[in-house]
Amino acid sequence: MEQLQITSATPDSALLDLPWRVPLADWPADVLAALPRGISRHVVRFVRLHGRVLAIKEISEQVAFREYGLLRQLHKLEIPSVMPLGVVTGRVDDDGEPLEAALVTEHLAFSLPYRAVFSQALRPDTAARLIDALAVLLVRLHLAGFYWGDVSLSNTLFRRDAHQFAAYLVDAETGDLHRELSSGQRTYDVDLARTNIIGELMDLAAGELLDDDVDELAIGDALVSRYTELWEALTGVESFASDERWRVAARIERLNNLGFDVGELSITTDIDGTTVRIQPQVVDAGHHSRRLFRLTGLDVQDNQARRLLNDLDSYQAATDRQEDDPQLVAHDWLQNVYHPTIRAVPRELRRKLEPAQLFHEILDHRWFISERAGRDVPMDETTTSYVENVLRHRPDEKAILGLAPGEEDPELDDDLGSGPDAAPEDDHFHLST
Amino acid sequence: MATVTFDHATRIYPGTERPAVDQLNLHVEDGEFLVLVGPSGCGKSTSLRMLAGLEDVNGGHIFIGDRDVTDVQPKDRDIAMVFQNYALYPHMSVADNMGFALKIAGTPKAEIRQRVEEAAKILDLTEYLDRKPKALSGGQRQRVAMGRAIVRQPRVFLMDEPLSNLDAKLRVQTRTQIASLQRRLGVTTVYVTHDQTEALTMGDRIAVLKGGLLQQVGTPREMYDTPANVFVAGFIGSPAMNIATFNVEGGEAHVGAARLPLKREALDQLTDADEGKIVVGFRPEALNRVSENEVGAMPVAVDLVEELGSDAFVYGTLVGPAASEAHVQSGAGENHVIVRIDPRDVPMKGDTIHVAIQPDQEHLFSPSTGNRLV
Numbered sequence: 001m002e003q004l005q006i007t008s009a010t011p012d013s014a015l016l017d018l019p020w021r022v023p024l025a026d027w028p029a030d031v032l033a034a035l036p037r038g039i040s041r042h043v044v045r046f047v048r049l050h051g052r053v054l055a056i057k058e059i060s061e062q063v064a065f066r067e068y069g070l071l072r073q074l075h076k077l078e079i080p081s082v083m084p085l086g087v088v089t090g091r092v093d094d095d096g097e098p099l100e101a102a103l104v105t106e107h108l109a110f111s112l113p114y115r116a117v118f119s120q121a122l123r124p125d126t127a128a129r130l131i132d133a134l135a136v137l138l139v140r141l142h143l144a145g146f147y148w149g150d151v152s153l154s155n156t157l158f159r160r161d162a163h164q165f166a167a168y169l170v171d172a173e174t175g176d177l178h179r180e181l182s183s184g185q186r187t188y189d190v191d192l193a194r195t196n197i198i199g200e201l202m203d204l205a206a207g208e209l210l211d212d213d214v215d216e217l218a219i220g221d222a223l224v225s226r227y228t229e230l231w232e233a234l235t236g237v238e239s240f241a242s243d244e245r246w247r248v249a250a251r252i253e254r255l256n257n258l259g260f261d262v263g264e265l266s267i268t269t270d271i272d273g274t275t276v277r278i279q280p281q282v283v284d285a286g287h288h289s290r291r292l293f294r295l296t297g298l299d300v301q302d303n304q305a306r307r308l309l310n311d312l313d314s315y316q317a318a319t320d321r322q323e324d325d326p327q328l329v330a331h332d333w334l335q336n337v338y339h340p341t342i343r344a345v346p347r348e349l350r351r352k353l354e355p356a357q358l359f360h361e362i363l364d365h366r367w368f369i370s371e372r373a374g375r376d377v378p379m380d381e382t383t384t385s386y387v388e389n390v391l392r393h394r395p396d397e398k399a400i401l402g403l404a405p406g407e408e409d410p411e412l413d414d415d416l417g418s419g420p421d422a423a424p425e426d427d428h429f430h431l432s433t
Numbered sequence: 434m435a436t437v438t439f440d441h442a443t444r445i446y447p448g449t450e451r452p453a454v455d456q457l458n459l460h461v462e463d464g465e466f467l468v469l470v471g472p473s474g475c476g477k478s479t480s481l482r483m484l485a486g487l488e489d490v491n492g493g494h495i496f497i498g499d500r501d502v503t504d505v506q507p508k509d510r511d512i513a514m515v516f517q518n519y520a521l522y523p524h525m526s527v528a529d530n531m532g533f534a535l536k537i538a539g540t541p542k543a544e545i546r547q548r549v550e551e552a553a554k555i556l557d558l559t560e561y562l563d564r565k566p567k568a569l570s571g572g573q574r575q576r577v578a579m580g581r582a583i584v585r586q587p588r589v590f591l592m593d594e595p596l597s598n599l600d601a602k603l604r605v606q607t608r609t610q611i612a613s614l615q616r617r618l619g620v621t622t623v624y625v626t627h628d629q630t631e632a633l634t635m636g637d638r639i640a641v642l643k644g645g646l647l648q649q650v651g652t653p654r655e656m657y658d659t660p661a662n663v664f665v666a667g668f669i670g671s672p673a674m675n676i677a678t679f680n681v682e683g684g685e686a687h688v689g690a691a692r693l694p695l696k697r698e699a700l701d702q703l704t705d706a707d708e709g710k711i712v713v714g715f716r717p718e719a720l721n722r723v724s725e726n727e728v729g730a731m732p733v734a735v736d737l738v739e740e741l742g743s744d745a746f747v748y749g750t751l752v753g754p755a756a757s758e759a760h761v762q763s764g765a766g767e768n769h770v771i772v773r774i775d776p777r778d779v780p781m782k783g784d785t786i787h788v789a790i791q792p793d794q795e796h797l798f799s800p801s802t803g804n805r806l807v
Contacts, residue, residue: 041520042598063598100600147487154520173598179447184486188507199522199533207524217537 007065008086008104009072014050015104020091023099024058033107040154040171046107053107054085055170061089061101063173068103070172077144080137081169082108082157108168114153114200115209127219130158131197133167135226138193139234141169147185149174152196190227194220239277242269246367246376248278249314253367255280265317278317295330296338304356311337311363337379344383349391362386435511435588435621437461437484441493444479453479455645456493464619466612468636470626471668476645478593481625485591486510497588513587515595521566521574528553528562531580545584552583555617575599575607579614590615590622596631608635629669633657641665659796663803666714666796672746672771673764676714678800680758686711689754691731693790699797699806706801717746717763717771719794722778722786729789732756733770735780745776752785 006015019027024043033046033053043058059067064087071084083106091099114130134156141148148155148169155171178185198220204210233255240247248265266279292298292305295312315333316322341362342355350358366382377385439459445452454476461467469477482488484495486507494503502510521530529536531552532545540548553559556576566574582590595611596604612635615622626632632639633653640650641664649661660666666674679686679693684700686693693713703711723730733749751761751770763771772788780786797806 060598060600152520182487182489184488184507188485188487191508195534195537198537202529202533202536203522203524206522206526206529209524220537 003090004088004092005090006086006088007068010085012085015086015088018047018049018056020088020102021093021099023093024056024102055082055105055107057103057105058100059103059173061087064089064101064103067171067173067175070175070177071105073177074141074144074146074169074172077146079140079144079146079169080166081172082106105170108157108159108170111157111159111168113157115204117158127214128222130167131219131223132226133158134193134197135223135230137167137169138189138223138227139230142181142186142189142231143234145178145180147176147178147181148172148189149176149192150196151189151193153200154196186231190224193227194224197223234280237277237279239275242273242276244376245276245318246370248276248317249311249363250367250371251278251280252310252314265313267317267322295327296334298334298338298356304354304360307360307363308338308356311359341379341383344380345387345391349387352391352394358391361390365390435498436463436496437467437589437621437623438496439480439484439493440496442480442483442490442495443492444476444483444488445491452491452645454483454642457647459640459647459650461621461623464621466615466622466624466635466637468624468626468632468639469642470629470632470639471642471648473627474644475642477625477627477642479645480642481591481593481623484589484623485512485514511588513582513585513590515579515582515590515592521577523566526563526565527558527569527577530566530577531584534581535584548584548586549580552580555583555614556580571603572606572610575603576610579611583618588621590620592622592624594626595624596626611635630671633669639669641668643668659805660714661805663712663714663798666798666805667762667764670716671764672717674714674716674796675761675763675770676712676798677751677759677761678710679713681707681709681711686713688731688751688759689756691753691789692728693795695797696807702806703799704801707799708801710800711806712798712800712803713790714796714798715790715794717773719791720772720788721791722772722774723789725787727787727789730787731770731789732785732787733772735782735784735786736769737782738774738779740776740779742776745774745779747772747774747780747786749786 004016004020008015018031022028024045027045027047031047031049033048040057045056047054047056057064068084068087071081074081075083085104085106088102088104091101093099117126117130130153134151134153137156138148138151150171150173155169157168157170159166159168198216201210201214201216201219205212205214205216238247238251248267252265264280268277269275270277292309292312296308298305298308312330312333315337316324316326316329319329321329338359341359342350345358352358353361362379362383365386366377366379369382369385370377437459438461439457442454442457443452444454457476457480459467459480469480471477479488483490484497486502486505490503494501496502497510497512522533525533528546528549532549535545535548549562550559553562556579558573558576558580561569561573566577569577592611596607599607608631611624624635633656636653638650638652639656641648641656643664649656649665651659656665656669660669660674663676667676677688679688681687681695681700681703684695684697686695695711699711725732731751732753733747734752735747735749737748739746739748747770749770749772750756750768751759757768761768761770763769770788772786774780774786798804799806
């Protein structure tokens with residue numbers, strides 16, 4: 001006689017209270033939580049248990065254990081994914097007939113399946129932001145060596161994240177962890193994602209849950225281009241002549257614009273030193289403020305911290321000090337770059353902006369004029385140009401600080417003629433994977 | 434429609450020394466249903482993923498028809514991975530569920546409808562085309578999923594353990610459906626499973642892999658009747674073949690008092706490396722109950738009798754002198770012998786029965802190489 005067995009790294013005896021002798025499809029309403037469900041090939045139910053909400057999926061024992069193991073591994077890799085709680089096996093009904101095993105995961109609080117997001121009347125760019133979030137998740141999974149095998153909106157949950165969405169993997173049934181993915185695996189995943197997304201949106205359209213003017217194909221295609229763009233930017237090897245080192249900063253800038261930050265940059269120089277090759281290695285965003293504070297004692301806002309740290313990183317790369325103690329490099333950067341730059345701004349103009357914001361704008365300005373000059377413009381020259389051409393004409397501090405995060409400064413836009421995004425990529429980079 | 438050819442195809446995962454698939458040579462005929470089967474880690478799924486373009490090929494080539502697809506992207510290979518995605522869309526009709534991939538590809542509406550109708554006819558889904566998936570049974574939903582692949586008219590179907598996440602009942606049902614559907618469509622199909630019963634019941638031919646190496650390829654009958662080596666012998670067939678090591682003396686194989694005359698050709702193929710021994714395989718259904726005094730009689734102590742109605746199997750242990758030297762193995766584990774017996778004449782647990790191998794029903798292998806003799 002088989003016995004009910006719960007396999008879990010964090011056993012919770014409350015799980016035993018659930019009606020395991022009943023097929024999941026027939027579970028009584030009083031244990032179920034009313035939550036929107038995605039499309040699944042299996043029976044999935046949400047259950048309220050001692051203040052938590054669990055997702056339970058009926059599935060064969062072998063597949064359940066496999067998926068449980070994969071989800072645990074994804075957690076160790078810090079990939080946004082649902083938390084697996086355990087596998088329930090040895091289920092029998094009251095007549096002694098065996099029932100399928102069940103995979104138990106913890107429901108992600110505040111998360112929304114795409115159906116819920118789309119069926120609400122949300123802003124028109126919602127679809128684009130969902131796709132962005134999914135592309136970011138897919139890129140992160142692929143960087144970690146995870147082949148999904150069935151990428152879809154249904155297999156993803158979305159959480160609101162300030163003005164964006166963050167995507168979480170909820171179904172790893174068809175997935176596989178590899179040391180590294182082949183390009184075939186990645187393109188297959190992306191192609192399947194496109195097909196599935198378009199299919200899911202067509203389904204919403206068929207159910208009259210989608211605005212008529214939504215273009216399903218365009219949204220599916222957007223995932224492919226967004227993914228490709230991210231992947232290229234994150235993993236592409238870029239080479240350039242050694243006197244064009246401003247390109248290191250330009251590359252970092254471009255990654256920032258895509259919403260990523262560079263943790264490490266692998267830099268190789270060929271034997272005679274004429275060509276430099278760089279390849280970024282990516283870290284998650286989020287800890288910039290703390291990292292900058294730890295390194296320099298500067299206490300600034302997160303986006304400013306990001307910007308300053310990136311300049312510190314390119315300083316480290318440009319001065320060939322990858323092996324040095326980061327604190328020492330940071331100290332030198334403060335002494336040789338940051339403070340001199342701020343001090344170079346006339347005192348009466350310096351008050352217009354916070355120092356960190358000033359520095360951020362000077363970096364922007366340097367990117368712009370280096371780009372235009374086709375050479376690496378030094379900081380002192382940049383600062384002079386910035387003060388004369390930009391800062392002097394600033395209306396006042398409040399207008400800038402009043403901008404929403406991420407919003408372009410209209411005046412800077414005017415100066416640049418067009419935003420950095422508008423510049424054709426091929427003019428700046430030689431990218432190859 | 435197309436043939437599929439693996440030509441010395443090799444896959445070595447980064448950081449490993451032994452290839453996951455080692456110099457695979459395999460030719461699948463146009464319209465053939467080929468099953469790749471073997472234990473976990475044998476390389477069967479890797480082989481399929483190489484064909485799908487999901488794994489890099491580190492050596493050799495893969496052809497679909499005459500086209501070398503070794504470096505072609507998955508979506509450009511004209512293949513369909515069946516069952517990878519079979520969640521059905523609740524608001525779309527069955528027809529739209531089947532045809533949406535064509536719609537995405539920009540196929541004209543009239544052609545989509547035509548292809549969907551053709552597929553529906555083959556799948557017995559015609560009357561459901563305008564209904565929603567909700568109105569379908571589990572088996573019909575499976576068929577809609579197959580329809581998705583069929584309407585794309587790929588040259589090759591690939592299926593990787595498609596039944597593994599179905600419950601037991603639906604598994605047997607779907608197994609039959611896939612096999613008969615494939616015959617009707619005549620699309621070349623490569624199917625991966627770890628389950629030898631699935632392989633035997635579905636494939637036109639079966640390729641058995643182990644440790645990245647192709648062990649044998651042949652029809653189910655060939656695999657069953659003439660396994661090429663000890664591994665295939667033990668892997669194909671249910672319950673599994675009994676395999677024992679006997680001593681060779683005077684042209685006969687011995688275990689205790691039991692004698693088995695050996696053919697000259699088999700004896701000639703034994704070498705010094707075999708150290709005067711021979712591996713004898715005998716299927717549970719190739720044994721007769723005999724009297725104790727018969728020449729080939731082997732005494733078996735009954736541990737368990739499994740009665741299945743039409744059949745009954747004795748799970749027992751070879752006893753008598755020298756029995757422990759025989760290194761018997763079977764599906765029931767070390768030192769166990771499985772015997773099919775008449776379900777109307779069943780021994781009791783603890784009894785000793787005598788069995789002999791039916792004439793010419795033994796399989797002989799070299800102990801040193803594991804390869805089939807004769």
